Amino acid sequence: xxxxxxxxxxxxxxxxxxxxxxxxxxxxxxxxxxxxxxxxxxxxxxxxxxxxxxxxxxxxxxxxxxxxxxxxxxxxxxxxxxxxxxxxxxxxxxxxxxxxxxxxxxxxxxxxxxxxxxxxxxxxxxxxxxxxxxxxxxxxxxxxxxxxxxxxxxxxxxxxxxxxxxxxxxxxxxxxxxxxxxxxxxxxxxxxxxxxxxxxxxxxxxxxxxxxxxxxxxxxxxxxxxxxxxxxxxxxxxxxxxxxxx
Amino acid sequence: xxxxxxxxxxxxxxxxxxxxxxxxxxxxxxxxxxxxxxxxxxxxxxxxxxxxxxxxxxxxxxxxxxxxxxxxxxxxxxxxxxxxxxxxxxxxxxxxxxxxxxxxxxxxxxxxxxxxxxxxxxxxxxxxxxxxxxxxxxxxxxxxxxxxxxxxxxxxxxxxxxxxxxxxxxxxxxxxxxxxxxxxxxxxxxxxxxxxxxxxxxxxxxxxxxxxxxxxxxxxxxxx
Numbered sequence: 001x002x003x004x005x006x007x008x009x010x011x012x013x014x015x016x017x018x019x020x021x022x023x024x025x026x027x028x029x030x031x032x033x034x035x036x037x038x039x040x041x042x043x044x045x046x047x048x049x050x051x052x053x054x055x056x057x058x059x060x061x062x063x064x065x066x067x068x069x070x071x072x073x074x075x076x077x078x079x080x081x082x083x084x085x086x087x088x089x090x091x092x093x094x095x096x097x098x099x100x101x102x103x104x105x106x107x108x109x110x111x112x113x114x115x116x117x118x119x120x121x122x123x124x125x126x127x128x129x130x131x132x133x134x135x136x137x138x139x140x141x142x143x144x145x146x147x148x149x150x151x152x153x154x155x156x157x158x159x160x161x162x163x164x165x166x167x168x169x170x171x172x173x174x175x176x177x178x179x180x181x182x183x184x185x186x187x188x189x190x191x192x193x194x195x196x197x198x199x200x201x202x203x204x205x206x207x208x209x210x211x212x213x214x215x216x217x218x219x220x221x222x223x224x225x226x227x228x229x230x231x232x233x234x235x236x237x238x239x240x241x242x243x244x245x246x
Numbered sequence: 247x248x249x250x251x252x253x254x255x256x257x258x259x260x261x262x263x264x265x266x267x268x269x270x271x272x273x274x275x276x277x278x279x280x281x282x283x284x285x286x287x288x289x290x291x292x293x294x295x296x297x298x299x300x301x302x303x304x305x306x307x308x309x310x311x312x313x314x315x316x317x318x319x320x321x322x323x324x325x326x327x328x329x330x331x332x333x334x335x336x337x338x339x340x341x342x343x344x345x346x347x348x349x350x351x352x353x354x355x356x357x358x359x360x361x362x363x364x365x366x367x368x369x370x371x372x373x374x375x376x377x378x379x380x381x382x383x384x385x386x387x388x389x390x391x392x393x394x395x396x397x398x399x400x401x402x403x404x405x406x407x408x409x410x411x412x413x414x415x416x417x418x419x420x421x422x423x424x425x426x427x428x429x430x431x432x433x434x435x436x437x438x439x440x441x442x443x444x445x446x447x448x449x450x451x452x453x454x455x456x457x458x459x460x461x462x463x464x465x466x467x468x469x470x
Contacts, residue, residue: 070330072469089468094336104331106259106322108266117259121335123247145266146326161331 020079021046021169021200022067024226027076029066036062038224039076044202047195051215052204052226059224060204061101064171067202068098081168094122096169097162103154104161107147111138111157114146115164122165132160137186151178159187170194172203176210188214249344252337256345260319261352269318270353278311278361286368300369301430305423307361308354309390313412315353316394319346320402329402339464343395347459351391358383375438382429382441385448389422392455399466421451 022044029037037059044050052060065071067080069089078085083092098104105114115129133139136156141149149157155178162170172191176184191214194201204221205211212218219226247255264270285303289296296303323329332342362379365371373379397414401407425447432441 068330068334070333090333090336093334096334098330098334100327100330102327102330104327104334106263106328107325108263108322109259113262117255118331118335120247120255121252121332121337123336165335 020044021048021081022202023077023079025077027066027078028074029062029071030074031062031071035224037066040221040224040226042219042226044200046200047198049191049194049201049203049214049216051208051211051218052202052221053206053208053218054221058221059226060221061173062224063221063226064098064100064173064202064204067169068096068171069093070098094165095167096171097165097167098171098173099158099162099175100173103146103158105146105154105157108145110143110145111149111153111160112142114157115160118161119164124164124166128164128166132164135163135186135190136160137182152180152183155179156183156186159190163190168199170199170201172201172205174205174207175203176205176207184210249338249341252341253344253348256332256337256342257348257352260322260346260349263322264318264349264353270315270357274311274314274318274353275357275360277314278307278357279364281307281310282361282364282368296369297371297435300365300371301434302423302427303369304358304361304365304430305386305426308358309416309419309423311357311361312350312354312390312394313415315350315357316398316415317408317411319350319395320398320407323402333468339467340460342467343399343459343463344456346398347388347391347395347456350394351387354387354391355383358387372435373433374435375433375441378429378433378438378441378445382426382433382445382448385445385452386422386426386429388452389448389455390419392452392459393419393422396455396459396463396466399463400470403470422448425451 020043022042024040024042027037027040028035040059040063052063054060062071066073066078066085069080069085069092072089073086081092081095085092106117109117112129112133115132116126119128119132120126133142136159138153138156138160141153146154146157155175159175162172175187179187188210191201191203203211203215282303285307286296289299323332366373394415397418398411400414401410404410425444429441429444429448432438432444
C-alpha cells in the first residue's frame with residue numbers, strides 16, 4: 001500500500017480512507033544504550049482503535065512517544081499522518097493529542113487557562129477549551145489552578161488538553177489511571193466515539209477488561225517488539241470517516 | 247498563528263505564571279536586594295567607596311538574580327511534563343526562545359528598576375544621564391535574557407541544571423557585565439559621552455545572541 005508523502009493538509013479526499021495513519025517498519029529506539037524498541041512493525045488504519053498491551057517496561061510508552069515525535073528513531077521507518085518522522089519529528093504534531101503519565105499542564109494556571117493555552121498553541125480556537133471543559137465534566141473546576149486539582153481531576157484535564165487540540169490521532173497511555181467510575185465511563189465514551197469524530201486511537205493499558213471491548217485490534221508489545229494478537233471488525237465504524245479539521 | 251503571535255502566547259503564559267506564583271517578587275527580588283546589602287556591609291560603610299563601585303555591584307546583583315529567573319523559566323516546563331505539551335503543540339522553537347526571552351527580560355527590567363532604586367538609596371550615587379542608563383539597561387537586559395534562555399535550555403533537562411547553568415552562563419555573559427558596568431559608570435557620575443561604545447557593544451551582543459538563539463534553540467529544545 002502506498003503511503004502519502006504529502007503533509008496532512010495536502011492529502012486528497014480520495015486518498016483519505018486508504019492512507020494508513022501510522023506505519024512503522026523495523027523501528028529501533030534506544031534509551032541510552034538500551035533498545036526500548038527493538039524492531040517494531042505496525043500499521044494503523046484511519047479510524048482504528050488499537051490497544052497496546054504488554055508487561056511493564058515492554059516499550060508501550062516508548063512506542064507512543066516515538067509516534068508523538070518526542071523520542072528519536074534510531075533505525076527503521078516511521079510515518080505518522082503522512083509525515084516521515086525520521087526526517088522531521090515535528091510536522092505532524094498539530095494533528096495529534098497525547099495523554100501521557102503527566103498532565104503536561106502548568107501548576108499555576110487554571111484549568112481553563114491550561115486548556116486555552118493548549119488550544120491556541122496548537123493553532124486551534126480558544127473556544128475549544130470550553131467545549132473540552134464541559135465534555136470532561138470540569139466546568140466547576142474551570143477557575144481552579146492545576147496544582148489544586150485532585151489526581152482524578154488532573155487526569156480528566158490531561159484528556160481534555162488532548163481533545164482540545166482536535167487531534168486526528170489520539171495517543172493514550174494508561175488513560176484510566178486515577179479516574180473514578182464516572183471518569184472511566186466518560187473516557188470509554190470518548191474512545192468509542194473517536195472514529196465517528198474522525199479520530200484514530202492508540203491506547204496502552206493494563207485495564208484489559210475495560211479497554212478490550214473498545215478496541216478494534218489488540219497489539220502485544222513484548223521486549224520492544226509488537227505483534228498483533230487479535231483483530232475484529234468495527235461494528236460502529238462510520239462508512240465514511242470524516243476528514244478532520246486542518 | 248504568526249511567529250509574533252506564538253512569541254506573545256509563550257511570553258504571556260510565562261508572565262501569567264510568574265504573576266500568579268509571585269516567585270519573582272517573593273524570592274528573586276529579595277535575593278537581589280540581599281546581595282546589594284551584603285556588598286554594602288562587606289565593602290565599607292564609606293559611601294564614597296560604595297558609590298564608585300555601585301555600577302558593578304548593581305549588575306552582579308542583577309546577574310545573580312537573573313540566574314534564579316532563568317532557572318525558574320525552565321523549571322516550570324519540567325513540572326508535570328509541561329515541556330512535552332509545549333513541544334506537542336507544534337509551536338516553533340524560535341517562538342519559544344523569543345517568548346521566554348521576552349518574559350525573562352520583562353522580569354529583569356522590573357528587577358533592575360527596584361534594585362536601581364535600592365542602589366540609589368544605599369550607595370548614594372548621582373545620576374548624570376538617564377538616557378544612558380535606560381539604553382544600557384535595555385541592551386544589557388536583552389543580551390542577558392537571550393543568553394540565559396539559550397543556555398537555560400541546555401541545562402533544562404538535566405538533574406544538575408541548578409549548578410550547571412551558572413557554570414555555562416557566567417563566562418559567556420562577561421561582555422555584558424563589562425559593557426553594562428562601564429556604561430552605568432558613565433551614566434552615574436561619569437562622562438555620559440563615553441557610554442556609547444559600551445552601549446553599542448551591549449546592542450551587538452544582544453543581536454548576536456538573539457540571532458544564535460533563534461537558529462539554535464529549536465534543536466536544543468527538541469533534543470536536550
